[in-house]
Amino acid sequence: MDATEKHGAQFAAGGAYGPDAVADSMQRGDGGFGRDQQTYYDHPVLQKPHWKWEVVTYFFIGGMAAASSALAALAASGGDPDDALLVRNARYSALAGALASGALLVKDLGRPERFLNMLRIVKLKSPMSVGVYALSVFSMNAGVRALEQLHADGHAPFAVPGWLAKPLRVTTGAPATALMACYTGVLVSATAIPVWFTGRRHIPAIFVCSAVSTGAALQNALLVLTGGSARTAKKLAIVELIASCAEAVLLLHWRLSAGESAKPLFRGARGRRLERFTLVGGLALPALLLLPSVLSRRPRHDRLLGLTAAVAALFGGYVLRESIVHAGRDSADDARAYLRHPE
Amino acid sequence: MSTPEHGFFTDVTLCIGCKACEVACKQWNQLPADGYAFSGNSYDNTNGLSATTWRHVAFVEQMDRVEPSASRWMMMSDVCKHCTNAGCLEACPTGAIVRNEFGDVYVQPDVCNGCGYCVPSCPFGVVAIQPEAGVAQKCTLCYDRQKDGLEPACAKSCPTDSITFGPVEELRALAEARVAKLHAEGREAHLYGVDGPETRDVGALNAFFLIPDRPEVFNLPPKPVLPSKFQRAAYTSGLLGALALTAVGLAVFRPKPWSA
Ligand code: SF4
Ligand code: SF4
Numbered sequence: 001m002d003a004t005e006k007h008g009a010q011f012a013a014g015g016a017y018g019p020d021a022v023a024d025s026m027q028r029g030d031g032g033f034g035r036d037q038q039t040y041y042d043h044p045v046l047q048k049p050h051w052k053w054e055v056v057t058y059f060f061i062g063g064m065a066a067a068s069s070a071l072a073a074l075a076a077s078g079g080d081p082d083d084a085l086l087v088r089n090a091r092y093s094a095l096a097g098a099l100a101s102g103a104l105l106v107k108d109l110g111r112p113e114r115f116l117n118m119l120r121i122v123k124l125k126s127p128m129s130v131g132v133y134a135l136s137v138f139s140m141n142a143g144v145r146a147l148e149q150l151h152a153d154g155h156a157p158f159a160v161p162g163w164l165a166k167p168l169r170v171t172t173g174a175p176a177t178a179l180m181a182c183y184t185g186v187l188v189s190a191t192a193i194p195v196w197f198t199g200r201r202h203i204p205a206i207f208v209c210s211a212v213s214t215g216a217a218l219q220n221a222l223l224v225l226t227g228g229s230a231r232t233a234k235k236l237a238i239v240e241l242i243a244s245c246a247e248a249v250l251l252l253h254w255r256l257s258a259g260e261s262a263k264p265l266f267r268g269a270r271g272r273r274l275e276r277f278t279l280v281g282g283l284a285l286p287a288l289l290l291l292p293s294v295l296s297r298r299p300r301h302d303r304l305l306g307l308t309a310a311v312a313a314l315f316g317g318y319v320l321r322e323s324i325v326h327a328g329r330d331s332a333d334d335a336r337a338y339l340r341h342p343e
Numbered sequence: 344m345s346t347p348e349h350g351f352f353t354d355v356t357l358c359i360g361c362k363a364c365e366v367a368c369k370q371w372n373q374l375p376a377d378g379y380a381f382s383g384n385s386y387d388n389t390n391g392l393s394a395t396t397w398r399h400v401a402f403v404e405q406m407d408r409v410e411p412s413a414s415r416w417m418m419m420s421d422v423c424k425h426c427t428n429a430g431c432l433e434a435c436p437t438g439a440i441v442r443n444e445f446g447d448v449y450v451q452p453d454v455c456n457g458c459g460y461c462v463p464s465c466p467f468g469v470v471a472i473q474p475e476a477g478v479a480q481k482c483t484l485c486y487d488r489q490k491d492g493l494e495p496a497c498a499k500s501c502p503t504d505s506i507t508f509g510p511v512e513e514l515r516a517l518a519e520a521r522v523a524k525l526h527a528e529g530r531e532a533h534l535y536g537v538d539g540p541e542t543r544d545v546g547a548l549n550a551f552f553l554i555p556d557r558p559e560v561f562n563l564p565p566k567p568v569l570p571s572k573f574q575r576a577a578y579t580s581g582l583l584g585a586l587a588l589t590a591v592g593l594a595v596f597r598p599k600p601w602s603a
Contacts, residue, residue, distance in 0.1 A: 040401055040562035041384040043391050046468040050459045070592065078596035110457015110477030117437040117456045125571055128460040129436035178589075182581025189577035190570045191463035192430060200573045204581030212588045235595050242591050246584075332463065339559045341566040 039335040046192055046332040051325055054108035058101050059184045059321040060214070062135070063207060065097025066180035067215020069142055071239070073173065075232075082229040086236070088149055089222040095146040098139040105135065127187040134179035137172050144168065181211040188328060194261035194342050195331035196324075202254035203324065209247035210317045216240035217286065217313035224306045233306060234299040237290040240313065244283045251279060261342040264334070265327035274323045282316010285309070348446030349489065350549030351498065352514040353420050354521060355561075356532065357505035360386060360418035364398040364497035364506055371485065371496035372397065375475075391421075391562075394473035397482040398422050398497050401561055419552065419561045420497070420506055423448065423469045423482035424536060427546025431481075433571045434464035439479070446511070446549055447484035455479050466545060466567035484550075511549050518553055531555045535563055544569035 039045070072090035075083040106115045119136070123129035144165050150156035185204030188196045196203065220236045222228075255266050265271065286309035293299045331337060368374070374395045382388050385402035392399045399421045407413040429448045432440040439455035442448055450461075450470070455478040461470050462479065470481040485495035493499070498508035507514060518534055525532040532555050535541055536548030541558065545567050558565050 037403065037405070037560045039559060040403065041382075041387075043384075043562060044468065045562050045564060047393075047462045047465065047471045049463040050472050050474075070589065074589075074592040074596040077593075078598050080596070080598070083596065108458075110459065110472050110474070110479075111455070114437075114454075114456035117439070117454055118458070120454075121436075121438040123436060123438070125433050125574075126436045126460070127574065127577075128434065128458060132436060174589075178582060178585040181585055182578075185581050186574060186577040187460070189580075190434075190574045192466040192468075192568055192570050193463050196463075197568065197570065197573045200577040201580050204577050205584035208581055208584035208588060238595050239588075239592055243588055246587070328463065332468075335562060339562070339564055341564065341568070343566075343568065 039339055042335050044333045045335045045338050048329045048332045049191075049193070049325075050110075051108065054104045056318070056322045056325050058104040058108070059207070059325070060318050061097050061104070062101040062184065063181055063211030063317070063321075064215045064218050065094050065101060065142070066138065066177050067211045068097060068219060069094035069138070069145070070177050070181075070212075071215060071219055071236070072145065073177075075235075080231075083232050083235070085226055085228040086219060086223060086232050088153065089226060089228075090219055091142075091145045091149045093218065093222065095139075095142040098135070098142040101135060102139060105132075127183055127190055130179065131183040131187060134176050134183055137176040138180045141169060141173050141176060181208045188324065191328075192338070193328045193331050194334070194337045195264050195327050198258060198261045198342055199254055199265075199324075202250050206247055206250045206254070206320070209243045209250065210320055212243035213240050213247055213283070213286075214314050214317035216243065217310040217317075220306055221310035221314075224303050224310075230293075230299040234293055237294050241287055241290055241294055244287050244313070248279060248283045259342060260340075261331065261334075261337045262327075263337070264330035265323060270323055270327060270330075273319060277319040278316040278323070281312050282319065283313075286313040286316075346444050346446075347510040347512060348549055349484070349509065350425055350446070350511045350514060350551070351422060351484075351495070352507045352509075352518050352551060352553070353422065354505050354507070354518075354553040355417055355419045356521075356525060356530070356553060356555055357503045358400070358418040358420055359503055359505075360400055360402055360416075361502060362389075362400050363500040363502060364420050365389060365396070365400055367496040367500035368398045368482075369396075371488070372483070385416075392423075392469050392471075392481075394471035394480040397480075403556070403560055405556075415555075417555060417560075419554065420501075421561070422497070422550050423484075424467055424545070424551070425482075425484060425549035426467075427542075427548070428544065428569050430464040430466050430545070430570050431461035431470045431479075433569075434460045436460065443486055445484065445486070445489050447486060447489075449483055449486055450479050450481060452476070452478050452480070464570045466564060466569065482550075511547075514551075518551070521553060525553075525555075540566055544572065 068090040072087050076087045106112045118132045144160050147160050151159040182204045185207035189200035189203050216236045216239045223233055289305050289309040380388055382390055385404050387402045389399050401419045403417040405415045425448045432448055437454055437456055439451045457472055457477040459472050470479050473480045488495055494508040498506045522532045532553055535554050535558055536551030
């Protein structure tokens with residue numbers, strides 16, 4: 001939006017003053033020029049983040065990739081032969097997700113050709129810098145794992161030498177994966193945007209839970225499509241169920257404990273959308289659909305049910321990221337919420 | 344550092360709202376125009392700082408119906424604060440934002456890749472991405488002019504010396520004297536960005552202000568936050584979540600499943 005458009009929109013939305021300013025001035029009866037202004041004409045104090053769909057999608061896919069890689073590692077360490085298909089699917093999808101994440105991140109830059117400037121320094125103080133290194137190391141590990149899997153499947157003529165792969169995995173695998181799952185939450189929390197920083201205790205954990213619930217849903221769908229065992233599907237369903245419950249509890253707790261500054265997320269059309277597609281459609285519905293298979297002693301594999309639950313969970317996860325990113329923009333526009341210093 | 348830190352002292356009580364600083368800044372820094380728009384907010388059609396507007400003159404009208412002679416029309420030329428603890432600088436992952444030899448917070452336009460993280464990290468809403476250039480832009484405190492021993496364009500053009508440029512220490516002494524003089528005349532005056540509650544997180548501001556009213560009136564946050572202080576809670580939240588769910592995964596995928 002250029003300046004002319006911006007001012008035009010402001011003018012159309014009720015003149016120079018925001019609705020709050022109009023209400024204030026009516027109360028004072030001074031035509032808007034009293035001595036107790038709360039803001040400067042309600043003009044935003046903060047600048048809006050320019051992040052668009054690329055970043056929303058990256059938050060979503062990056063989380064799923066991290067969870068997929070964690071599920072592959074956990075299933076492989078368990079060693080149940082039934083789970084071999086999950087390990088394989090999850091390793092390939094983790095690499096695909098890592099590659100897509102990198103592409104989305106680069107595309108979002110104002111100057112994509114300067115992406116490598118991110119790697120000219122390491123800055124632990126900047127979650128953006130930490131995140132870029134987490135993604136780089138994560139992608140490297142995902143690549144090595146996928147190559148190993150290709151070799152095991154007989155598709156690759158050479159194996160990654162163990163002396164290289166193992167130390168790499170042991171030292172960097174888990175930390176990079178954990179950071180991949182949560183740093184995006186830290187990234188938004190550590191800003192001056194009220195809805196984000198007041199949610200700093202909730203957002204990162206919610207992002208991790210959402211990464212695991214959508215990652216498990218994705219793996220469940222892939223398992224259905226590749227004809228995996230019902231026992232593996234049951235294990236995935238248990239993980240998804242627990243992550244979804246935790247996510248729902250955190251979201252509700254945030255909503256109940258949040259003050260005025262979380263309004264852009266939980267009220268109005270965005271709040272209803274979050275409720276409908278994330279809380280109900282993305283968390284409660286898949287949980288209900290998965291519950292029978294979790295509770296039954298002899299799980300059957302219902303393909304249609306599994307796929308439906310997965311699609312609902314994935315869409316809910318996307319809506320969650322989108323709502324939080326977009327709420328940040330509206331929050332930046334709310335001068336009153338920020339000037340009230342809502343910490 | 345051999346050069347003392349340089350900055351701006353902007354005195355609202357001296358500003359006449361001529362906008363010479365806005366124009367001089369645009370001209371010297373070759374910033375594009377922002378279009379013609381009518382805001383209806385007093386004489387202010389600029390509205391705020393942006394990637395292409397590095398000085399912005401705010402116009403605050405206060406009419407006192409009871410005592411008309413107490414009515415005020417205040418103008419304030421806003422600018423990047425060149426914070427001691429700068430949120431933008433801490434957030435920048437490329438190292439594009441640096442503190443230069445004059446103590447200014449400077450965005451190197453050839454290093455920035457336009458990730459945009461500095462934008463929500465500035466507690467004053469100053470730095471922004473300029474879409475055509477694809478990089479973040481804000482006041483440079485006329486780094487180029489300073490290198491040639493010139494004062495910044497805005498300060499040079501200010502006809503009333505509402506904007507004063509110089510070593511921050513000297514500016515502070517000047518400002519204290521001005522406040523004392525105004526108080527002696529019975530007028531309201533506070534310094535914003537020297538040692539008040541607004542410096543709690545961001546530290547002293549190298550570009551500070553003399554304001555005759557509450558900071559909110561000029562859209563200055565009374566207690567600007569330094570975003571990096573939220574990281575500890577955020578990392579704790581995220582890593583605890585990851586730890587807990589890893590434990591769940593370990594239990595579910597353990598070698599001998601209880602359901603077998
Ligand atoms: S005011 Fe904002 S842009 Fe200027 S130095 Fe401080 S944090 Fe950076
Ligand atoms: S947009 Fe440029 S200056 Fe701002 S944080 Fe990113 S790389 Fe640094």
